[in-house]
Amino acid sequence: MNAMILGLCMLLVGAQAGSPTTPEQEVLGLSRDKWRWMAERNMDALGKLFADEAVFVHMSRTLTKSQELEVIRTGDIQYKEAQIEESSVRFVGTTATVLNKIKLVAVVRGADAVSPFTVTEVYVRVDGAWKLTSLSFTRLVTPPAEGPAPLAEEPAKVEQEILTLSKDKWRWMAERNVEALSALFHDKAVFVHMGGTMSKSQELDVIKSGMIQYKQAEIQEASVQVLGTTAILLNRIRLTAVVGGNEVVNPFVVTEVYVQEGGARKLASVSFTRLMTP
Numbered sequence: 001m002n003a004m005i006l007g008l009c010m011l012l013v014g015a016q017a018g019s020p021t022t023p024e025q026e027v028l029g030l031s032r033d034k035w036r037w038m039a040e041r042n043m044d045a046l047g048k049l050f051a052d053e054a055v056f057v058h059m060s061r062t063l064t065k066s067q068e069l070e071v072i073r074t075g076d077i078q079y080k081e082a083q084i085e086e087s088s089v090r091f092v093g094t095t096a097t098v099l100n101k102i103k104l105v106a107v108v109r110g111a112d113a114v115s116p117f118t119v120t121e122v123y124v125r126v127d128g129a130w131k132l133t134s135l136s137f138t139r140l141v142t143p144p145a146e147g148p149a150p151l152a153e154e155p156a157k158v159e160q161e162i163l164t165l166s167k168d169k170w171r172w173m174a175e176r177n178v179e180a181l182s183a184l185f186h187d188k189a190v191f192v193h194m195g196g197t198m199s200k201s202q203e204l205d206v207i208k209s210g211m212i213q214y215k216q217a218e219i220q221e222a223s224v225q226v227l228g229t230t231a232i233l234l235n236r237i238r239l240t241a242v243v244g245g246n247e248v249v250n251p252f253v254v255t256e257v258y259v260q261e262g263g264a265r266k267l268a269s270v271s272f273t274r275l276m277t278p
Contacts (some may be wrong), residue, residue: 027089027096027123030130034121038079051124051131055197057190057269058137062197077198078107086227090235093275094125095253101140101227116140118230120255122273134192134271138257140159140228159224162231162258165265166222169256173214178204186259187264193272213242229260236275 021029030049037045046069056068063071071077086101098121105114122134164185172180182204193205198206206212221236233256240249255271 023091023096024089027098027130028087028153030123031087031089031098031100031121034132035079035082035084038072039081041075043069043073046072049130049132051126051133053194054131054135055192055271057192057197057271059139059188061070062190062192066188076109080103080107081105088175088225090223090234092221092234092253095273095275096123096125096130097121097122097234097253099225099227099232116228118227118232118257120232120257120269120271122253122255122271124273133273134255136190136192136255136257136271137267138230138259138268140230145205152274155226158226158231162224162233162265163222165217165258166233166235166256170217170219173207175215176207176210176213178208181207183268184265186261189266189268189270191270194267194274210242211244214239215242215247216240220270231258231265232256233258 024166034046034049036042037049049081050065050068052065054065054068056063056065064180072079081104082100083103083105084100085103087098089096089098098119100119100121101114101116102119103114105111105112117140118138120134120136120138121132123130124133125131132175169181169184171177172184182200185200185203187200189200189203191200207214216239217235218238218240220238221234223234225232225234235252235254235256237252237254238249239252242248251274255269255273255275256267257269258265260266261267
């Protein structure tokens, strides 16, 4: 009898240990590992995780893979701890977008800092492994007691407002309505394209000059997640554009981050990730 019980226990333990990991658990686990590797300055692990074309959007600057690794290695930014308060992941084909609400403990240029952020991470599966292609920090701002109500108080209304605003944005881009876009874009907004990262003024110049002419964004899927006064919109689109005089049609996952400032929604970042399948 004892042998039978022991054998049953071993089977149960074995079944538990061998239980498959879901894609969601795998990506969220990798995201948590990333914060630990940053704190440990594990350059080898981070170098393998970061895609060669990865971009890192901080509050004051945008870095390439090599620049981010150098910042971590030298301690210019020392990530001490990321206290994850909320975390979720969404999949579109071979692309996974992780949305984190964190309290980040770090040492920046010798000074301790503890700040709340929403962090958007985009992973792409390449040759059987997940690669981090972009990471964007958006600092959360707690509104004053008598200021605008937090976005989270009316999530359904806010979600619809953000979806409508995003659709308007694509239309304004097609019309080259630089005035409307300028009012929407945050002064510190960043735009992460396949070929480079642009500031607000650079993006507006590109649209105005027709260097990139957004003709149509066919929205296939769209969803909004609200975190405090920040709203993160995930779009799966088929984008028709004219780039350098050539018309191109590409499938993208587009991550848009909106913040509330002075009672108005401002677009703080846009990140394009090209899908491998049409």
